[in-house]
Amino acid sequence: MSDARGSALASRESVRRLLYPAIVAAALLSIWQALVIGFELPPYLVPSPALVAKTLVADRVALGMALFTTVKVTVLAFVVAVVIGVLISFAFVQSRSVETALFPYAVLLQVTPIVAVAPLIIIWIKDPTASMVLCAALVALFPVIANTTLGLRSVDPDLQSYFRLNHATRTQTLVRLRIPSALPYFFGGLRISSGLALIGAVVAEFVAGTGGSGAGLAYQIMQSGFQLNIARMFAALLLISVTGVALFAFMAWASSAALGSWHSSETSHD
């Protein structure tokens, strides 16, 4: 779906990149449909793809609102993680002692499962959106810190000498050398983080279990499970996956828009 613009260029490669996975999807869905009909599987065990599609349309209002909630939490968490992560990286790069003092806690944050921390956060923070955003942001934070710090340090040493020879100030070196050098790593971190923000948001919803108008897709899945409405479970799951793919595709597009012309990670696959 993100490649819609690419296929407009009518290059055979991008058509193939859409067509082949589509053929696989069509084949799998047909087999699934055939098996469900052939073995007469009841819809509370395995719904057919057609039933899932029908549910998706029938429950579009509830599912759409849930999707909106989940996307809102994900995007907010992602933005928070990026802003905080970048600020922390700049602090790390400016001072080794700051990094030495704080890095173990960044790792601690990363290795502690969010499912274990989420109940605490949800108790402490009353506003459900804020607490879920915080959970998801904690999950998404580490890759931004790790990649951006690495990127800001990965400067060609000769180029750095060149800046020194020309009496470049700290700010000049940061803006003209460190930040551009860090961009490929930064975008690599963003791709990982965007996916993690979605996972964090879904986990937080599961733990929070908030119902009502502010309920997200995870709540829809839980609720459908209780009601043995497996078709709606699949529909909600599908929406989560599509959201993840859309996020990833958007980040890939942003990355190639920013680096496309010069960085080998974006130019070598043509």
Place this chain on the structure above:
Amino acid sequence: MIGLHDPAPSAHAAAPAAASPAIEVLSAEKTYPDGTHALQPVDLSIAEGEFVTLLGPSGCGKSTLLKMVAGLLEPTDGRLLLWRKPVRELEASGRRIAFVFQSPTLMPWASVETNVRLPLDLAGVAREEADKRVADVLALVGLTRFATALPRTLSGGMQMRVSIARALVVDPQLLLMDEPFGALDEITRGKLDGELLDLWRAKRLTVLFVTHSIHEAVFLSTRVVMMAARPGRVLDALAVDEPYPRTPGFMVTAQFSRYAKRLQDSLLRASEESDADVPPPQQARA
């Protein structure tokens, strides 16, 4: 210090008396914290307008010496003067040096033009003035057509030209070059050597050039400083008393071969002496 038993070249690299010295290296040495000598004390004086080559094998300290002259490395002991002032005070003196690295060392995200303009931007040169100087220097190295190209779209030789343009754009009096053409094929290297000589003559530069190629050293230099490894040290210097402009034809003359042979002999002798200090294992056991 090992002397050359040849009367012709002056022992110990004294500069021609007429011109004033651009570079003076006074017993500068570099020792690593573990005690190994990267470079034994060096005395060297380079006059304005000279084209001096530091020639030697890997590990002889030629890049170390060049980086000390540039102020990128501090000598462990001794002093380095540029136009009779310590390297640190260069900025105030209004003289400019430029450094060309072994690799083109360009910003891959920036166009040729932006790369060449970098030192002017860093120094805060006004926009119009910078535009003009960048255009001039791109014309000088024949890259006007590629002003908006990205470095990765250019060949290795052209990238090196961009690097040289970036050095020349500040209008330096002294050009320091660290094996700039070492990674290029021989034909491209020969071409760029010729262009470099033209620039040196046209702009009346002083050049200190590091290479491990004997032929490149003889072709380019007014004087070749020979260095040896283990420990890194200066052996001797050889003045190449041949007129400019030098054409590729110079490289097939008898004089050229004589210079090359003399350099090769003394470099070989020095490396054999270095190796003799460390006996090979089978001899050590016998």
